[in-house]
Amino acid sequence: MxxxxxxxxxxxxxxxxxxxxxxxxxxxxxxxxxxxxxxLNEYSRQTYISENAILPGQVHTYFGGSEHNVFRAYRQEVYGLSERSDHERIAGLGSVMREQGLKVANQSYSWHVAGEEISGTNVSGLLKGPRADATEAMVLMAAWRNFEGEINYSGVALALTLARYFKRWSIWSKDILVLISEDSTYGPEAWVSAYHTTSIVPTASRNISSLPIKAGALQGAVALDYPAGPWGQRFDKLDIAYDGINGALPNLDLFNTAVQVASSQMGIGCSLHNLKDHSDSYKDRLKTISKGLITQSVGHATGPHSAFMPYHVDAITLKTIGDGWHDEMTLGRTTESLFRSINNLLEHLHQSFFFYVLMNTNRFVSIGNYLxxxxxxxxxxxxxxxxxxxxxxxxTPSEGTKPMRPGEKRKQPGMTVVKDGKNVALVPKEDLEVVERxxxxxxxxxxxxxxxxxxxxxxxxxxxxxxxxxxxxxxxxxxxxxxxxxxxxxxxxxxxxxxxxxxxxxxxxxxxxxxxxxxxxxxxxxxxxxxxxxxxxxxxxxxxxxxxxxxxxxxxxxxxxxxxxxxxxxxxxxxxxxxxxxxxxxxxxxxxxxxxxxxxxxxxxxxxxxxxxxxxxxxxxxxxxxxxxxxxxxxxxxxxxxxxxxxx
Structure with missing residues (x-):
């Protein structure tokens, strides 16, 4: 044939x-x-730092001592502001930043969704880096209310304390923006969208005021979620939230830097997706992957950091969980070391992965393996x-292929001749027919x-x-x-x-x-x-x-x-x-x-x-x-x- x-x-x-x-x-x-x-280990890899200039955990942190008294004072002041009106609270936060020598600006915003209005006011301050040329900046933020709707007493107080502490150092080669947003979702979204836009035209669904104070290109952002009350509360681990809007992820180097600083330098255990007990077994790894898949597929914000992802700004949220022996000073030193690592960068984070799946804090799967x-x-x-x-x-089935009735003879299918050189073959005509679609x-x-x-x-x-x-x-x-x-x-x-x-x-x-x-x-x-x-x-x-x-x-x-x-x-x-x-x-x-x-x-x-x-x-x-x-x-x-x- x-x-x-x-x-x-x-x-x-x-x-x-x-x-x-x-x-x-x-x-x-x-x-x-x-x-x-x-x-399985054969299809995943240990995390590592690709950008050598970051040098995570290589510096000695000095946050502590008298700063603890400053933090407790700010925490009491934050607690007092929480019992006042919104206007007095915003004015009080701005007054604290001005006393620290920061340039302060307020930003109001509102969204109209489902017949309701979501509105608020962000308070931000600019710390000019002594060695900065106003081309790059870092963001330290703490939402007034965290993602669960709790007042972020210790988180806001620690951000204000760190702003006062950073102001005394002359090592900063980048400007530092301190942001106290109204909430963990819409406040950061309004702030970062205004930061990257020269003018925002009000529409029927949103009205965002412009930012009078800006700095250079944002190189990284770190949010603090520490809702301990006015009397404080120790924590056990840091849960690192990294999922952005529409499943976007920060550069893996930023995440690895936070884990390296917290676990190796400060001795704080880290977790993902609120999974405190992770034995690094197959079951726990699969559970972490499953939670990550669900969170990223939903695409909604998981913290103040999420709003920065669409603007190619790497950001994470440090959230305290559990009841342990770590206190606010440990979290403060972790944040200080993390900011000093970002301060070492000579260019935007780019060498590590932007597409990955995490199984725990020190193991990941790259895009080539999971895609x-x-x-x-x-x-x-x-x-x-x-x-x-x-x-x-x-x-369509011809007459010869339809069910035969009693006494009916089946017709023989038509045949056609196919030649290939010297070879000749008879092929049913239906095998060669193609109906015009x-x-x-x-x-x-x-x-x-x-x-x-x-x-x-x-x-x-x-x-x-x-x-x-x-x-x-x-x-x-x-x-x-x-x-x-x-x-x-x-x-x-x-x-x-x-x-x-x-x-x-x-x-x-x-x-x-x-x-x-x-x-x-x-x-x-x-x-x-x-x-x-x-x-x-x-x-x-x-x-x-x-x-x-x-x-x-x-x-x-x-x-x-x-x-x-x-x-x-x-x-x-x-x-x-x-x-x-x-x-x-x-x-x-x-x-x-x-x-x-x-x-x-x-x-x-x-x-x-x-x-x-x-x-x-x-x-x-x-x-x-x-x-x-x-x-x-x-x-x-x-x-x-x-x-x-x-x-x-």
Missing amino acids: ALSARLLALRRSPVLLKLPPYLSALCILVGLGWLLILP PAAMIIAGSFSISALALWVQSGKP KMFIPAAVVLGVHLAGFIPLYLLNHVDRSNLPYTFITLTAATVILPQYLARHFLSNLPPQQICTIQSLSLLLLGATLSTLSTLNFSLAFLLGLLCSPLSFVRPLPSLRFSLEQSTRYVSVDDAAGIAANLAVVGPISVMFVAVSPPVVLWVVKGMFFGSAGAEGMLVEMARGWVAQGVWTGAVIWGVWWPVWVVGGSVLWSGCWRRPADDE
Whole structure:
């Protein structure tokens, strides 16, 4: 047999055409298994400092002694300010900074989200470095209220104490900005956005005043989260928060410097994601990776440092946890040593990793090792899309392949001659035929459904808070009904080739989007790929539609058994498919992470993230995941409304 004839025969081989679903399932399992082997030592590395100029922990720290009395005095003053009005508190913080010799500026801001106003005032001070040329700066910040909403008594007091202490030193080659923000999310966002903008035009959703005092390019930022009350409280460990908005990460050198200074120089244990007891076992490493994936995929701020990531400013938050023997002086010396390390930098942090997955404070996985996990899962959708594309080019079953009626003779399939040099082969004509694909309707369907995804995105970000739960319930119901409507009134009337083309274009777009997203936010791409994995195996369900003649005539026992069998297949598959729809998954997330806050709390946080922080997770959910699920549901239920083959 000639080679070309064999290839043509292989192209239409039933065995080959049955492989794509198994290959897609294999890709999903391999991608998930790839993530599960990352905690092993063979696939991870010990952390190390790439930038030799940082010299972490190589200096002697002098913070202590009389500074302890200054800190306690400031803590009492902060406690007194907490019992006064906001105007008096802001004036009091500014007065303290002016007494230290800092240039002080206030910045007011407000956001309008979900019918509510988020407003506040930041207080910042500038410490001019004696050896600085106003081209580079560092940021020391402490939010008035931390991420949990507690007043950051000791954190604010320690920031003020360190500002007074830093003012007496002549070693600084960079300016130091001291920021006391109103909260841990929107205050830093307003401050850093104004810092990198010459003029901010007020809009309907935000009104941010400009900063009258600025310095050079920000080289790093460190936030202090130490909410111990007016009488103080010792702590056990430092939890280092490093996740930024949309999964952005600081340069690994900054994180390693903080760990090196705290653990090696000061003897403070460090942790991640509030996991205090980490035995460095496979289970604990996997738990740390899982928490990191969830946090980064959500994309919201995890502390005051998160707002700096979109502006390419490396930042972390030092948060005290537990009850131990370390006190504020230890944290102060840690911060001093960290700032002196950043002060040594001759250029912006760039030599270490910006994309990594941490398993504990001294072990990480680089992008080259973890990225294939998301890429392989994204590839499973491309495989399914290509298989459907090939299937869409196949001709409809000919008369010879239809079920034979009693007394009917099957016609022989047409044959064609294929020549390859001196070799001649007879190949069935159907193996060489390719049906012309009509692309307009499939492309219009896919494009229209994706554009419709902006409707829930707009509603959930602009509806008042009190109406958000009702809007979400309506969207959940519409999400379930829309595929049924499209399947019954539109897709059931299309030829099977066009239905295959619609599904192929949808999966191809999903695979391309996840491949691109995995390089920007690996966690979001990986989890979204797992949630969308059932879409690769969606095929039209058995028909449940009967003509008027059938419904009026007597239904035999065999017909009734067929109807029951089809219902037994359609029912469970439909329930499982609805269970992985975006609204249902969000309802589950609400129950797991928002508890008493309910759907309203979850939706408000999502709206705040979109409007105030620029989080694109909502756009991915409603602009990528939701349309693909709707298209998949329309294809799935299109078979239910199609006439049985015998009636056509």
